[in-house]
Amino acid sequence: MPLLSVEHASKRFGAVVALDDVSLTVDSGEFFALLGPSGCGKTTLMRLVAGFETPDSGRVTLAGQDLAGAPPHRRPVNMMFQSYALFPHLNVFDNIAFGLRRQGASRVAIQSRVAELLDIVQMQNLGARRIEQLSGGQRQRVALARALAPGPSLLLLDEPLAALDRKLREEMQFQLKDIQRRLKTSFVIVTHDQDEALALADRIAVMRAGKIEQIGSPPEIYERPASRFVAGFVGATNMIEGFVARDDGGWFVAPFGRLKRADCALRDGARAALSLRPEQIVVARDGEGVPGVVEDIAFRGETTQLRIGVAARQALRVSCTNGNRFSLGEPVRLMIAPDAGVLFAEAE
Amino acid sequence: MSVPRKKLSGGQRAVLAAPYLWIVVFFLAPMALIAKISLSHPAETRPPYEPTFSIDDGLAGVLAKARTLGFDAYRALADDRLYLDSYLTSLLIAGVSTAIMLMIAYPFALTMARAPRRLRSLLIGLAVAPFWTSFLIRVYAWIALLKDEGLINHALMALHIIDAPLSIYATNGAVVIGIVYSYLPFMLLPLYSALERQDPALREAAADLGASPLQVFWRVTLPLSRPGVIAGCLLVFIPAVGEFVIPDLLGGSETLMIGRTLWNDFFANRDWPAASAAAIILLALLIGPLLVAERARLRAEEEPS
Numbered sequence: 001m002p003l004l005s006v007e008h009a010s011k012r013f014g015a016v017v018a019l020d021d022v023s024l025t026v027d028s029g030e031f032f033a034l035l036g037p038s039g040c041g042k043t044t045l046m047r048l049v050a051g052f053e054t055p056d057s058g059r060v061t062l063a064g065q066d067l068a069g070a071p072p073h074r075r076p077v078n079m080m081f082q083s084y085a086l087f088p089h090l091n092v093f094d095n096i097a098f099g100l101r102r103q104g105a106s107r108v109a110i111q112s113r114v115a116e117l118l119d120i121v122q123m124q125n126l127g128a129r130r131i132e133q134l135s136g137g138q139r140q141r142v143a144l145a146r147a148l149a150p151g152p153s154l155l156l157l158d159e160p161l162a163a164l165d166r167k168l169r170e171e172m173q174f175q176l177k178d179i180q181r182r183l184k185t186s187f188v189i190v191t192h193d194q195d196e197a198l199a200l201a202d203r204i205a206v207m208r209a210g211k212i213e214q215i216g217s218p219p220e221i222y223e224r225p226a227s228r229f230v231a232g233f234v235g236a237t238n239m240i241e242g243f244v245a246r247d248d249g250g251w252f253v254a255p256f257g258r259l260k261r262a263d264c265a266l267r268d269g270a271r272a273a274l275s276l277r278p279e280q281i282v283v284a285r286d287g288e289g290v291p292g293v294v295e296d297i298a299f300r301g302e303t304t305q306l307r308i309g310v311a312a313r314q315a316l317r318v319s320c321t322n323g324n325r326f327s328l329g330e331p332v333r334l335m336i337a338p339d340a341g342v343l344f345a346e347a348e
Numbered sequence: 349m350s351v352p353r354k355k356l357s358g359g360q361r362a363v364l365a366a367p368y369l370w371i372v373v374f375f376l377a378p379m380a381l382i383a384k385i386s387l388s389h390p391a392e393t394r395p396p397y398e399p400t401f402s403i404d405d406g407l408a409g410v411l412a413k414a415r416t417l418g419f420d421a422y423r424a425l426a427d428d429r430l431y432l433d434s435y436l437t438s439l440l441i442a443g444v445s446t447a448i449m450l451m452i453a454y455p456f457a458l459t460m461a462r463a464p465r466r467l468r469s470l471l472i473g474l475a476v477a478p479f480w481t482s483f484l485i486r487v488y489a490w491i492a493l494l495k496d497e498g499l500i501n502h503a504l505m506a507l508h509i510i511d512a513p514l515s516i517y518a519t520n521g522a523v524v525i526g527i528v529y530s531y532l533p534f535m536l537l538p539l540y541s542a543l544e545r546q547d548p549a550l551r552e553a554a555a556d557l558g559a560s561p562l563q564v565f566w567r568v569t570l571p572l573s574r575p576g577v578i579a580g581c582l583l584v585f586i587p588a589v590g591e592f593v594i595p596d597l598l599g600g601s602e603t604l605m606i607g608r609t610l611w612n613d614f615f616a617n618r619d620w621p622a623a624s625a626a627a628i629i630l631l632a633l634l635i636g637p638l639l640v641a642e643r644a645r646l647r648a649e650e651e652p653s
Contacts, residue, residue: 052552072555073563085553089571098567102558150558 001064003028003186004049004154009058011044018044020210021058026154029184031177033197036207037233042190045207046156049188050079062154073102078152082159084143086131092118092142093127099150117145120179137168144176148183157189161196173199194234198222206230222277228344231275238276238316241346243269252343255312257290262338266345276341278305278319281334283326289333292316294326308334379631386624387417396618421625431626434609435633441520441595441605442588445527446581449535452528453580457539458569461546472540476533487526487597494522494598518600526594531587535580542576543569586634606630 002025011019019041026032034042047053049060051072060067067075078099086095096114105113118124121141126134134142140160147155160176161169177200180187191197197204198218205215206229214226225231232239245251250264252274259274266272282289283306295315296307306318306326316334326332356364388397399413425431460471478486493499494517501513516522546569554564592607599605606626613623 050556072552073558073560077556079553079556081549081553083547083549085547085549087550087553087568087572089574098554098559099557102563146553146557 002026003030003063004188005061006045006049007059007061009045009048009055009060011041011048011053011056017210019048019055022207022210022212023058024205024212024215026186026188028153028186031180031187031200031202032189033201033204034188034190034207035194035197035204035234036192038192039209040207041210042192042207043158046079046158046188046190049154050077050156051075076152077154077156078147078150079156080143080147080158080160082162084139084163086139086142086146088131090131091127092123092129092131092134095131095142096127096146096149098146103150113149114145117149120148120182121145122175136163136165137172140164140172144179148179148185152185154186154188157187159191160189162191162193169196176200198234204234206233208233225275225342228273228275231342231344236278236317236319238278238281240274240276240314240316241271242274243271244343245269256292256310256314259290259336260338261343264343266343271346273344273346274341275344276316276336278317279303280340281308281316281318281336283308283318283320284333284335285330287333287335289335292332292334294328294330294332297326297328308332310334382624382627384417385620386421386628387419388621389416389418389420390619390621395620397620421621422629424622425625425629430604430609431606434604434606434626435630437520437604438589438591438606439633441523441527441603442585442591445524445531445588446535446585448524448528449532449584450577450581453532453535453539454577457536457543457576460536460540461543468544472537475536479533483530484593487530487594490522490526490529490598491517494525517598518603520599520603522598522600523595523603523605526598527584527588527591530594531584534583538579538583539573539576542573542579546572582638589634590630 004026006022006024009019009022010017022041022045024032034045036042044053048055049062049067051067051070051074054068062075062077087098090098093114096117097110100110100113114127115124118127121144123138123141123145126138129138131139131142140163144157144160147157157176161172164172173196176187187200189197189200198221201218203215203217204221206213206221208229214221214230216224216226221230221234225234228239231237240252240254242252242254244261244264244266245253245258246264246268250261250266252259252261252264252272254274290310292308292310294306295309296305298305298307303319303321306320307315308318309315318334385397388399390396391398393400399416401410401413405413456475460468460475463471491498495501496513496515496517498517500516501510504510505513516525550568550572551564554568555561559567590607591605592611595603595605595608596611599608610623610626613619613626
């Protein structure tokens with residue numbers, strides 16, 4: 001039995017449909033990400049689970065129990081707020097102890113549990129600090145410790161890293177994943193940052209306009225996106241529009257040339273879009289392949305991003321590990337394997 | 349702690365000086381005058397105290413006169429039960445009124461702060477609407493309401509809730525009612541502004557951590573509104589202690605509030621030094637605890653932890 005199960009949940013705010021028949025399950029001990037652009041309904045879905053919103057239809061169950069009618073304070077679910085929502089009138093210790101006190105834990109139990117959590121988030125000796133004396137990263141960790149303190153079976157995290165700067169964010173990603181693995185608590189994270197979702201989650205639900213577009217593991221989402229939207233939203237991609245030609249095997253006819261396709265279920269002449277990841281294109285000085293010209297070179301450390309101009313005033317982004325061999329304006333050949341990328345049918 | 353101070357331009361100095369000048373001219377100077385009168389002696393002169401200083405006295409004259417100043421008025425006050433009773437009654441009536449106002453205004457302010465945004469300004473407007481009419485007229489109106497043959501007694505008797513009129517008018521109770529009515533907006537507005545500023549996410553976080561709605565109120569909403577509670581209480585308590593008009597109009601002969609006692613001494617007894625001394629003591633009574641509280645607050649804030 002899954003730990004959390006959302007079945008056919010819908011929610012409207014006035015004329016706005018925030019959630020449209022959404023279903024998903026989260027397993028015990030799983031790190032699950034709700035990924036999508038702002039306004040896609042991911043936060044509403046999270047608030048539905050926390051009990052701050054009630055679904056218009058559908059139901060939410062936790063460990064088999066229907067949560068309908070249960071107010072937030074009676075749900076064994078805790079939430080880490082995007083703004084952290086730390087209590088400014090309480091110090092670090094009392095913030096973390098807040099949930100434990102509501103559970104009626106003894107003074108000794110609270111002492112040891114808070115100390116344990118301060119240890120987990122590496123904030124030992126900072127229990128007496130006031131919230132306003134903390135840095136952004138420290139506040140983030142107190143918020144995490146506070147939400148974990150009551151020992152929830154499911155922790156909801158609303159954009160937990162959004163307020164941190166890039167370097168701290170990457171560091172915290174590892175810590176978050178580490179803490180989740182150690183505690184074996186289910187985490188559901190809401191994020192608009194695809195890198196964060198890919199790096200942290202066991203499974204990702206990509207949402208758009210109140211609907212789930214795809215649920216899958218990070219490699220599944222990245223390599224086999226279920227829709228053009230998912231392909232474009234998760235990771236960088238070249239979206240090439242063209243049509244299918246079925247003479248002598250399957251071909252994708254792009255504005256700059258014909259590309260052989262290994263798997264092509266679409267009928268002859270169907271309009272289609274090919275999503276090609278920058279690293280799925282191989283650049284060479286000569287040989288077979290689509291001719292192009294190097295228009296831009298961006299050195300990124302371990303990789304180099306090239307912009308290659310091809311026919312029909314189109315440009316493709318290519319990522320390679322040896323890109324600095326090329327120079328601006330140099331003519332090159334692009335090799336695209338028949339099984340590279342994903343082909344989507346386009347509405348006629 | 350050596351923070352380098354920025355040099356201020358002449359213009360900036362002038363702007364900063366303006367409020368201080370205001371305080372000196374319109375607050376400190378009159379206070380100094382009252383302090384001086386409190387050290388004088390009552391006399392059958394005009395003004396009714398001695399000594400009065402004038403430029404013609406010369407330095408020796410001024411010094412000679414200054415030697416006659418003394419604390420006689422304060423000593424007299426200490427011996428006079430009337431003043432002690434007045435102070436106690438004033439503090440009691442102001443304290444009771446403040447407590448009642450807090451209990452009325454808090455739920456009121458909470459409702460306003462949680463109301464839909466577009467409704468809030470309307471509600472604030474309604475709360476301060478009574479200010480558009482004269483304070484005096486509103487207090488007079490309460491006489492008509494509270495009198496034995498007034499509207500409230502009439503209504504209660506017509507409804508057979510009471511048989512004989514309640515004598516509210518001309519009691520300390522009537523004074524409390526008048527103060528609560530008149531000062532309520534001064535309690536309401538600081539409370540509202542403190543509550544309105546609170547981040548709703550804090551309440552959600554508390555609920556999420558297992559706090560029932562009542563616990564959310566006691567553990568989060570109320571403690572966070574403390575600055576508003578303190579501001580509101582000071583704003584109504586301090587003027588209520590020295591209130592003169594309301595006890596004069598609604599109070600009975602036994603309502604001894606310090607404002608009234610002062611007024612009697614100034615205008616009926618023409619004992620200006622005694623009245624001035626009473627005013628100075630009142631000021632000390634009100635400001636003393638305030639300064640202590642403020643120092644304690646500052647020290648708590650500086651405390652490194």
